[in-house]
Amino acid sequence: MHLILFVLFAGLCLAGAINLLLQSHPINSALSLIVVMTSLAVLYLLLGAEFLAAAQVIVYAGAIMVLFTFVVMLLNAGREERTLGSRAARAVGFPAVVVILSVIATVILKAQGLGTASLSDGITSTEELSAVLFTKLLLPFEVTSVLILIAILGAVALARHGDGERTAGK
Amino acid sequence: MNPASSHLLQQEIPLTWYLLLSATLFSLGVVGFLIKRNLITVFMSIELMLNAVNLSFVTFAHQWHMVKGQIFVFFVMMVAAAEAAVGLAIIIAVFRARATLAVDRIDLMKL
Numbered sequence: 064m065h066l067i068l069f070v071l072f073a074g075l076c077l078a079g080a081i082n083l084l085l086q087s088h089p090i091n092s093a094l095s096l097i098v099v100m101t102s103l104a105v106l107y108l109l110l111g112a113e114f115l116a117a118a119q120v121i122v123y124a125g126a127i128m129v130l131f132t133f134v135v136m137l138l139n140a141g142r143e144e145r146t147l148g149s150r151a152a153r154a155v156g157f158p159a160v161v162v163i164l165s166v167i168a169t170v171i172l173k174a175q176g177l178g179t180a181s182l183s184d185g186i187t188s189t190e191e192l193s194a195v196l197f198t199k200l201l202l203p204f205e206v207t208s209v210l211i212l213i214a215i216l217g218a219v220a221l222a223r224h225g226d227g228e229r230t231a232g233k
Numbered sequence: 234m235n236p237a238s239s240h241l242l243q244q245e246i247p248l249t250w251y252l253l254l255s256a257t258l259f260s261l262g263v264v265g266f267l268i269k270r271n272l273i274t275v276f277m278s279i280e281l282m283l284n285a286v287n288l289s290f291v292t293f294a295h296q297w298h299m300v301k302g303q304i305f306v307f308f309v310m311m312v313a314a315a316e317a318a319v320g321l322a323i324i325i326a327v328f329r330a331r332a333t334l335a336v337d338r339i340d341l342m343k344l
Contacts, residue, residue, distance in 0.1 A: 064244055065244045066244055066246060069250065069251075073250070073254050076254065076258065077254070077257065077258070077261075080258055080262070080265075083261075083274075083277065083278070084264060084265050084268065084269070089271050089273045089274050092269075092274045092277055093273075093277065096277050096281065099258070099284065100284060103287070103288060106251070106254075106288065107288075110291050110292060110294075110295045111295055112291050114303070115291060115307065118310055119310070122311075122314055123310065123313070126314060127280065127317045130321055131276075131280075131317070131321070134321045134324060134325065135273055137325070138324070138325065138328050140273055140334050143269070143271040143274065144270060144335060146270055146337055152267045156267040157267065160263045160264055160267070163259075163260060163263065164257070164259075164260040167259075168256055171252045171253055171256065174249075177248045177249055177252075177296060178247075178248055178295075179245035179246060179247050180245065180248055180251070181244055181246070182243075182244070183243055187294075187300060191300055192303060192304065192307075195304060196304050196307070200301075200304060207308060207311045210315055211314065211315050213315075214315030214316075214318050215315075217318075217319050217322070218318040218319050218321070219322075221319070221323055221326050222322040
């Protein structure tokens with residue numbers, strides 16, 4: 064059961080990620096990214112992280128991707144023109160990707176003592192998670208909420224900037 | 234619970250597979266960052282890399298039964314939400330100033 068679910072959703076994840084690279088229209092890339100994020104939520108659930116699976120669907124596949132599709136449609140982004148990119152990207156970038164992937168894969172495959180996951184492992188409950196979050200890690204949590212407030216203010220200020228200039232120009 | 238379904242529940246997957254999936258997704262994100270020529274799609278590749286790393290965090294949290302690994306993913310999600318809001322606002326500002334989303338034409342800082 065675990066094997067079937069893992070293969071199904073890992074395959075969906077990889078297919079979505081590859082489709083993101085192949086599509087030339089941004090809206091198609093955004094929809095493939097939603098597929099990747101939703102399949103990742105299922106994988107989180109398989110690893111026993113129920114709260115994160117819900118947060119992944121609500122925050123990532125919901126809020127963040129809605130923001131992305133909204134901006135794609137607002138700016139009316141058309142098909143991208145395929146160019147070869149910079150010479151540095153071709154000469155250094157792609158070999159670097161191969162090196163990064165092979166180094167990480169070698170480290171993972173050589174690592175000793177990595178366990179296994181099965182459906183009978185039990186789930187980290189939201190209660191367990193929030194007990195740590197709201198006692199030991201309360202200060203970082205509050206600081207993050209301030210960070211989000213600042214980010215929202217910054218986003219509004221940045222996005223309104225053009226309007227201010229236009230009215231000032233008139 | 235009958236023996237057949239308990240056997241299905243006991244079936245085990247090595248965590249290595251999850252880590253390899255995470256590494257592959259991360260590399261696909263880097264490749265997307267390099268080959269995509271649209272500012273928004275480049276930004277989506279960054280989100281893909283963040284998600285790949287989150288999968289690693291959850292896998293290691295499962296390996297050592299640490300709740301803090303999952304809480305770190307929660308914080309990464311919060312920061313990613315803030316980053317997406319600011320990043321997309323910057324993209325809107327760039328589009329207003331340059332009227333294009335092609336990264337080849339937004340190259341004032343290029344050497």
